[in-house]
Amino acid sequence: MSNWDILWSSYDVFLSGFYNTLKLFGLSAVLAFLMGSAMVFLLEGSRPRLKVPLRIFIDGMRMLPFLILAYLLYYGLPSAGIRMSAWTAGIIALVIYHGAYFAEILRGCRATFAQGQVEAAIAQGFSQPQMFMRIILPQLILKTRGLLGNQLIILLKDTAFLVIITVRELTAAASSLSSTYFIPMEAFIVVIGFYWLISIGLELFIKMIGRFGAKRGFENA
Template sequence: MMHDFGIVWSERDLMLSGLGNTTILSVLSAAAALFFGFVLTPALMAKQRWLAFTARIFVDVMRCVPFLLFAYIVYYGLPSLGLRLDNWTSGLAALTIYNAAYMAEILRGAWAAQPREPIEAGIAFGFSHIALFRRIILPPLLLAAGPVLGNQIIQIIKDSAFLTIIAIPELTHAASSIQSRHYVPFAAFITAVFLYWGLCLVIEAGVSQVGRLADARR
């Protein structure tokens, strides 16, 4: 057994490269999904029925489609429509679009739960829509939604493992490569599990810090 882990250690450059790619994919897609979530949230809460309905349809479809199937559609299906993306761009796009729907729903729920008094006071003081959102709505919104957003980022990290199906050299792909060449499935995949766990612990530490900031503001 220790010999198997020794083989994985000898392939540490490949594992670390996979870990690095997973981290980059997760960070970029989480940031982009959060941005598009902010764009979608006002649409979900819009008074115009057609806009709210369109945004709701998108969110509901993304939340009901398995991510693996959606990744297949982006990578294998879009070329049928004339849109060809390389595997890295396809993976990033799939993670971003899919998780933007979850981010939007999380932010919508947190926004709806915010007290109206600060917003009404900001309007009374003459804040524009952008300034009102940036200075009055956004800070408490992020603090309130922080723990749930952190959970969604962890889900993004886990979803990134599915991208091995389109040959993105992320962590699961690296572990599979080591296993297929050296026949050490337990050692390769357990090592990957602990590396994923390490990434999630970093996110959990950030969420805890946001929670402490939110408690300090109360």
């Protein structure tokens, strides 16, 4: 039996790792994006008390390695009496960390936004949340699509760090298969192929948004 045959016989291990990575990625990408958008919304207009704490949080996250945050949640918090599973800690770390990055990307673009459009929406009687959801956010997404896409790929790659805090994702699958059968080369080639595939998928998705934006005259920022 060749090494590849051995791998094929345990394709279910790969598939479950792949599925777990996709689940981690999908769930935390959506939540992190919502969190980032919510932070930018909170930075809108007349909430000066929130500005400083949000700024500190966003900059703080951007100065930390992702793994140290995961360590903090999984290994550190139990000594403060907060205990959670590796999976939960992993998701929360991904959401908080990348939420801050998404917030920074959107905030940077918001700062260059033409005020006139906002005034036009105010003059038409839009409420703050409506205006943010319907006028501001769609444009921020169209303008920052390239940066958002890069961030999504970084998020995908950060899911692999969670193998270190024992989450059973894709890299964990390769690692356990290679130690069971001692065929690391083949196992990791398959897994890297999976990551590549998801990345290419993400790039296509961003291109689609790009076409949507180009039709409306939005340059890629």
